Amino acid sequence: MLDARKISFGFRSQTPLFSQLSLQLERGEWLGLSGDSGMGKSTLGKLLAGLLQPQQGEICIDSKPLPSQGLRPVQWLPQSPELAVNPRWRVKKLLCEAWHPSESLMQDFGIQPDWLSRLPSALSGGELQRVCVLRALAPGVRYLIADEISTMLDPITQLELWRAVRKVADQHHLGVLVISHDTALLERLCTQRLHLAQGTLAMVTTLETP
Numbered sequence: 001m002l003d004a005r006k007i008s009f010g011f012r013s014q015t016p017l018f019s020q021l022s023l024q025l026e027r028g029e030w031l032g033l034s035g036d037s038g039m040g041k042s043t044l045g046k047l048l049a050g051l052l053q054p055q056q057g058e059i060c061i062d063s064k065p066l067p068s069q070g071l072r073p074v075q076w077l078p079q080s081p082e083l084a085v086n087p088r089w090r091v092k093k094l095l096c097e098a099w100h101p102s103e104s105l106m107q108d109f110g111i112q113p114d115w116l117s118r119l120p121s122a123l124s125g126g127e128l129q130r131v132c133v134l135r136a137l138a139p140g141v142r143y144l145i146a147d148e149i150s151t152m153l154d155p156i157t158q159l160e161l162w163r164a165v166r167k168v169a170d171q172h173h174l175g176v177l178v179i180s181h182d183t184a185l186l187e188r189l190c191t192q193r194l195h196l197a198q199g200t201l202a203m204v205t206t207l208e209t210p
């Protein structure tokens with residue numbers, strides 16, 4: 001289980017975004033996270049992935065602290081893939097940095113062979129997003145934090161992306177936290193949804209939208 005225990009965090013010079021906040025994500029679970037802009041959803045996602053450190057509390061996987069080196073078992077997937085890649089690396093090098101996805105997985109993610117020799121700037125945002133999602137699915141990854149990853153995609157590509165993520169997540173029993181403003185998307189994908197407001201998480205049932 002990915003377990004955030006009473007974590008507190010604030011950027012310097014700002015009031016804390018949250019204090020004593022707890023969240024649990026089980027392997028195989030799909031959990032939604034909504035909240036108004038600026039409430040701290042991405043920050044919480046980065047904390048869960050170990051990209052930021054809580055000022056209080058701890059984040060554990062199966063009761064052990066997140067590893068501080070090596071492959072991150074919790075991968076944070078951001079909305080803007082172009083910020084997450086080295087612009088001078090060709091797509092093949094980007095995709096195979098941590099592991100070598102099979103051809104059938106590349107097909108599932110709609111990755112065309114001729115993209116591999118291109119620079120990231122020669123892919124559309126949606127194409128690059130699919131490359132970034134697949135490269136994050138290395139063996140050893142246990143949880144995904146999908147932070148608005150399909151916002152820039154057209155409805156059909158969005159559906160295909162989620163179908164491919166679902167297939168890999170089912171195969172590897174990944175826990176997935178889906179962060180989005182699109183509550184309809186969260187309700188389609190996830191069994192439960194949390195809403196972040198004023199530093200507090202509340203569980204939302206499918207019938208009520210805050």
Ligand SMILES: Nc1ncnc2c1ncn2[C@@H]1O[C@H](COP(=O)(O)OP(=O)(O)OP(=O)(O)O)[C@@H](O)[C@H]1O
Binds near residue numbers: 012017037041043044
């Ligand atoms: N590196 C940083 N330094 C200082 N403040 C930051 C930093 N990153 C984010 N913030 C601030 O922290 C707050 C939470 O930001 P965050 O991106 O986590 O919100 P969010 O809920 O994901 O918003 P959105 O829905 O608009 O993406 C915002 O007020 C933002 O300006």
